[in-house]
Amino acid sequence: MDTIPHPSPETITAKKSSGHATSDAGRKAASSNASRLLLLQNLVPLAANLASSQLEAFANRLADELFRLSDQAVRPEDAKTSLDAHLLLKRNNTAFYRLVAGHITAVLSKEVSIFNTRKRAKKEDLYLDNTAQTYEQMEEKILLRHASQTLEVTSAEPLVMLNTLIGRILNRMPIDVSQNPFRPELFINSVYKAWQELDPNPDSHLVVLRLLQPQIFIQLTPILEEINQELMSKGIRPDGDDAMEGTHGLHSFLPAATPIAQNPLMQAKLKKVFSGDVELAPISLEDAPVSMMDLNEERAALDSTIEAQNQLDELDKETVDRQFFEDLVEMQKNFSKEELEEFPYKSNLRKLLKTASALRLSVIERNSIELLARIFDYILADQTLRDDIKRLIAQLQIPILRVALSDIDFFLRDSHPARTLMDILGSSGLVLDAERDPLLEKIGDVIERVQSEFDQQIDLFSNVVTDLENFLKEEEQRAQEAISQPVQTALTEEKMRISREFAEHDVAIRVETGEVAGFLESFLQEQWIRILTIAHSVKDEKPHALENALKTMDDLIWSLKPKNSADERKELIAKLPAMLTLLNAWLNAIRWDEPERVLFFSKLAERHAAMARAPLELSPRRQLEIAVNIAQRASNRRLDRFVHDKQAHLDDxxxxxxxxxxxxxxxxxxxxxxxxxxxxxxxxxxxxxxxxxxxxxxxxxxxxxxxxxxxxxxxxxxxxxxxxxxxxxxxxxxxxxxxx
Incomplete structure (x- = not known):
């Protein structure tokens, strides 16, 4: 989401002079924004105190390393510089603590105060250095950048979490590392400035800067974790229900494996890649046979590389970096779509590694290029994606590479805007309907916009992701409107289906007693269930209908039970007329006019007549036989129902x-x-x-x-x-x- 701009003083003055009062909505927005920034400001003392609590241990490690360096230095002047720095730190450790703590507090406070206006860092700010004039200045900035990136990798997990939480505070997508007001770069700069103030000898500055490595420096992971815990205790959640929901677009509704950001094994591999300890060798999806032409090309490339290396030895790092950046820009402008007509598709990023300007790239930068080339190799060979989607994704290679080189978060954070765009395109490729699908045309527009407009601002990717997601949301709304009628039909059917289940249950619990005559049991299961289904479906509007239908069924069952006393027979004769009237009324409601209805009432009349003629007194033997038969029927009914329910709820x-x-x-x-x-x-x-x-x-x-x-x-x-x-x-x- 776009950063909310602060109004300029001129704008505020103009509004006041025009006499326009601030609206209630504006005051609420300003109040909400102020409260959100206040929440960040309250974290500054927490972070500063946590860092200060580690300063003594950090200073001791730094002093020990300086002493070790003085003992191992080959050049006498280097040994003297390291030893002098060691002694200075030992004598002035309290002053060093105070300077570091002061710088940390000041820089964090400043970063939070300007946070809402900070944009993502530009490419040249992160990748190129146009301000360094001397070799020492250039080396200083390279060392600062390398130390910051190394700490970002070692603290990647809590740092990514903090990016997400701060993004949620301000109702944005997760912020970029370069926007994080608690990023490692600020702690590195604070310590380095403190040392420069403590020791006026410039010879020691780069010596100390080289030693600001994770094993010696302040441990940032527990600081960042504590900040995250504080934010979450305030109700800020990484998966909260706020404006961030849905930012992954189409694929957020699809089942997925554990993201790489939550996979310790993959995170360990990424840390190794971006530590600079290993260099990825170029690979592809499959090993192609080597031809004589391939060998000749390799020899020519090697000769060209040697010649380029000789030329580069005479150039400084700044010139090389600028040349490589210009090569990237030129490659993006001259991207040939004709290459995409060849099949199978493959990444063309490795061509960059053979350019003259790439020879002085750091191991981390070369790893980034090779890793991204492998990623595009996989995507362009993925059998689940349509060729037209692959063709569009392939056009993102150079813009994505420029993003990855300037922002390592692309590899570490699954919610990175550029990465989110790639994932949406991948998910879209699975669900396109036809050749002329509007979504395909929209994706084409997005790709074209990235190619033509992307310069340095990663915010462009946030904008196109938002644009694409809005398109998908509008499409989803139209789709929901299109199924409104089928939904109403399905709701009616479900209501009747559930009503029938209730009706079947009402009949089943009565049949299970074993006291229902055989012909009446069939009648209840075939006809009366239909009546009870209707009664259950209208029970909210007509509750008496269900009560009436259940009572009529109970009266009918009672009427066919043996009557062993004169009073019971008198009661039966008294109830029959009203019961038969209700019975016929309900049967008329379901329009049961088949010949079976006449046969049913004939059997019913015969049973009632037989009961009236039966002797009042039954022998004990006969009473026992009747009880045993009823118990046996009840047992069989319960067993049948148990088996039916077991099959119906088969949990496979x-x-x-x-x-x-x-x-x-x-x-x-x-x-x-x-x-x-x-x-x-x-x-x-x-x-x-x-x-x-x-x-x-x-x-x-x-x-x-x-x-x-x-x-x-x-x-x-x-x-x-x-x-x-x-x-x-x-x-x-x-x-x-x-x-x-």
Missing amino acids: EASKHVDELDIGMWLDFTDELDQVSRYKLAWISPKRTSFIFTNRQGAGAFSISGEELVRRCRNGDVTTVVANSLVDRAMTFALRELAS
């Missing part, structure tokens, strides 16, 4: 899979001809008995019951489309051979 993998489905997921349906069609789960009924699927734009909607969906999953005819982060999958491939 298919049913678990359907239970885990959520709106927005995509599933593949295989028909009888083994043709696969992809549909989105657009709606689930409240009781999960009905599911509606559509294409992405809401067309071709169809409904399927939960039972049928479970059955088809069990048969393998329905499978979920898993769309893990495209960049995560590609990076896992790219680092597969690297030990953690």
Whole structure:
């Protein structure tokens, strides 16, 4: 999201002179913004105190390292400089503490105060150095940058979390490391400035700066973790329900594996890559056979490299860096789409590593290029992506490389705007409907905008991601409107389905007693369930209807039970007329006019007549036989129901899979001809008995019951489309051979 700009003094004066009062909405927004910044300001003392508590141990480590360096130095002047610095620090440790603490507090306070106006760092600020004039100045800035990047890698996990939390405080996407007011660069600069003030001897400045490594420096991880805990205790959550929801676009609704940012093994591999301890060797998806032409090209490239190296020895780092940056810009301008007509597609980023300007890049920078080349190799060979999507993604190689070289967060943070764009494109490639899909045209516009407008500001990626997500949200709204009628139909069907389940239960618990006559049991299960279903479906509007239907059923069952006393027979004769009237009224309501109705009432009359003629007194033997028969029937009914329920609630993998489905997921349906069609789960009924699927734009909607969906999953005819982060999958491939 874009940074909210602060109004200039001239703007404020103009508004006051025009007599326009600030609106309530404006005051609330200003108050909310001020409270958010106040929350950040309150973190400054916490961070400063945590850093100060480590200063004594840090100073001791630095002093010990300076003494060790003086003992091992080859040149006498180097040994003397290190020893003098060691003695100075030992004699003035209190002054050093005070200077460091003061600088940390001052710089953190300043960064928080200007935070809301800070943009992401430009490419030349992070990658090129146009201000260094002398070799010493250039080396100083390179050392500062390297020390900062090393600390960013070692503290990557809490730093990424802090970026996310601060982004949520200000209702933005996760901020960039260069915007973080507690980034490692500020602590490094504070310590370095403190040393410069403590020791006026410039010879010691670079010596100390080289020693500001993670094993010696202030431990930033516990500081950042404590800040994160403080923010979370204030109710700020990395997965909170705020404006950040949905920032991953289409793929946020699809099942995914654990992100790389939460995978310790992958994080360890990335730390090794960006520590500079190893250099990635160029690889590809498959090893191609080496031809004589390939060998000749390699020899020519080697000769060119040697010649270029000789020329570069005469150039300074600044000139080399500027030349490489210009090569990138030129390559982006002259990107040939004709290369994308060749198949299979492959990354062309490795060409950069053979350019003259790339020979003096650091190991970390060369690793970034090779890692990104591997990522694009994987993406452009991915069989799950359509060729038209691959062709579009391939055009992002140079802009993404420029981002990755200036912001290591691209590899470390899965919510990085440029990485988010790649993941949305990957997810979109799985669900495009046709050649002329509007989404494909939108993606083409986004790619063209990145190619033509991207210069240094990573904010452009945030803007195009927001633009693309807004397009998807509008499309989703239209799709929801398109299925409104099928949803209403499905809701009605589910209501009737649930009402029938209640009706079946009402009949079952009465039949289970074993006291219901055989012909009456059939009548209740075939006809009266229909009546009870209607009664249950209207019970909210007409509750007396359900009570009446249940009472009529109970009276009918009672009427066919043995009557062993004169009073019971008199009661039966008295109730029969009203009961038969209600019975016929309900049967008329369901329009049961078949001949079976006449037969049923004939049997019912015969049973009532037989009961009136039966002797009042039954022998004990006969009473026992009747009781045993009733108990046996009851036992059989309960067993039948138990088996039925057991089968109906079979808890297998298919049913678990359907239970885990959520709106927005995509599933593949295989028909009888083994043709696969992809549909989105657009709606689930409240009781999960009905599911509606559509294409992405809401067309071709169809409904399927939960039972049928479970059955088809069990048969393998329905499978979920898993769309893990495209960049995560590609990076896992790219680092597969690297030990953690």
